[in-house]
Amino acid sequence: MKRAFQSVKYLCLAGIAAGLAGQANAEHGDLHDYAHSEEAQEYIHGDPEQPTDTWTLSAGGRIYDNWWNALDREPPETTHPSYPAAGAQSGSTTWRCKECHGWDYRGAEGIYSSGSHYTGIKGIYGAIGANESAIAELLRGPDHAYTEDMIDDEEMARLAAFVSRGQIDMSRYVNLETREIRWGDLNRGRAIFQSVCAACHGFDGRAYDWGDDGEHAYVGTEAAAAPDEVMGKIMNGHPGVAMINLRAFGPEAAHDALSYSATLPQ
CATH class of the missing domain: 1.10.760 (Cytochrome Bc1 Complex; Chain D, domain 2)
Known part of the structure; x- marks a missing residue:
């Protein structure tokens, strides 16, 4: 830990x-x-001394869901700077990955194509197989703005691994x-x-x-x-x-x- x-x-x-x-x-x-x-x-x-890939991917999935609950951090008090002004949400929930990219990982092209969670932001499904270091760097950039105080480098690697290798094709299990x-x-x-x-x-x-x-x-x-x-x-x-x-x-x-x-x- x-x-x-x-x-x-x-x-x-x-x-x-x-x-x-x-x-x-x-x-x-x-x-x-x-x-x-x-x-x-x-x-x-916590984390195991010898984490398996299975553990890493599920841990990354929990960070994608709600990183402050997953990592025992304080939730942000502000609305995410990249959250669209036309969106229906505000405050800490806008910092959750799933809030823009959806549970089906397809963002505006999936279940969140309409309704109270619509943002117009694309999903992460196209990032399957992408370089994990590049994903982590993108998440540190201005569009996502996740600092090391929010998600440290080791935790960010788990999230990047999930984005690259942990997603499933939700359309096989749920009609989008x-x-x-x-x-x-x-x-x-x-x-x-x-x-x-x-x-x-x-x-x-x-x-x-x-x-x-x-x-x-x-x-x-x-x-x-x-x-x-x-x-x-x-x-x-x-x-x-x-x-x-x-x-x-x-x-x-x-x-x-x-x-x-x-x-x-x-």
């Missing part, structure tokens, strides 16, 4: 911190705020025009969910509820409404919490788990 950690408490939209699994369920009300133990800190924000799942193997997905995901989320996916104002939002709700986002989190984990990921088993396994998750109660 290269830096002192700043805090152990995070607001999250998916996943759950280690040590809290099974301690609450949907009947206990909405659970948005999770604390994780000191024992979980190493897994969530309708944002609907292209169904996978539900039986295999059921097996994965019941033996892995249910440890935290419960067999019906309702152990935790991320809804607001009386509206429920369970695993099934999220998987059906935003399958590209959930696919990304299944592949890489959710930043800032001890959520497992399935990158080591490949996108087909993640797709099957996503497909089954979308059949769970909403």
Whole structure:
């Protein structure tokens, strides 16, 4: 670990911190705020002594999702200088890679071609196979403006590796025009969910509820409404919490788990 950690408490939209699994369920009300133990800190924000490529790519994917939660940093207080004035977002969320480039990595040519996340900015899909040092240099440049205090060089290398080698063709798993799942193997997905995901989320996916104002939002709700986002989190984990990921088993396994998750109660 290269830096002192700043805090152990995070607001999250998916996943759950280690040590809290099974301690609450949907009947206990909405659970948005999770604390994780000191024992979980190493897994969530640390790095292994001999990191595999699989770990590096999933870590880079979490940085792409939300780098300050992934890296235990303070979120920016300003709107990103390159965020278009016509965009609907403001503040720290505009510093997230996914906010402009999308969960499908296609930016204005993908699911974010319209709606509240539209920016007109192209995606990163064309950077697959690109030189990782060049990607890191671009991310340090004025268009992206990520300083070493935000993302240090070793962390930036993980993000660059993800951009070059960690992306998946989301169109194989999600219809980018309708944002609907292209169904996978539900039986295999059921097996994965019941033996892995249910440890935290419960067999019906309702152990935790991320809804607001009386509206429920369970695993099934999220998987059906935003399958590209959930696919990304299944592949890489959710930043800032001890959520497992399935990158080591490949996108087909993640797709099957996503497909089954979308059949769970909403």
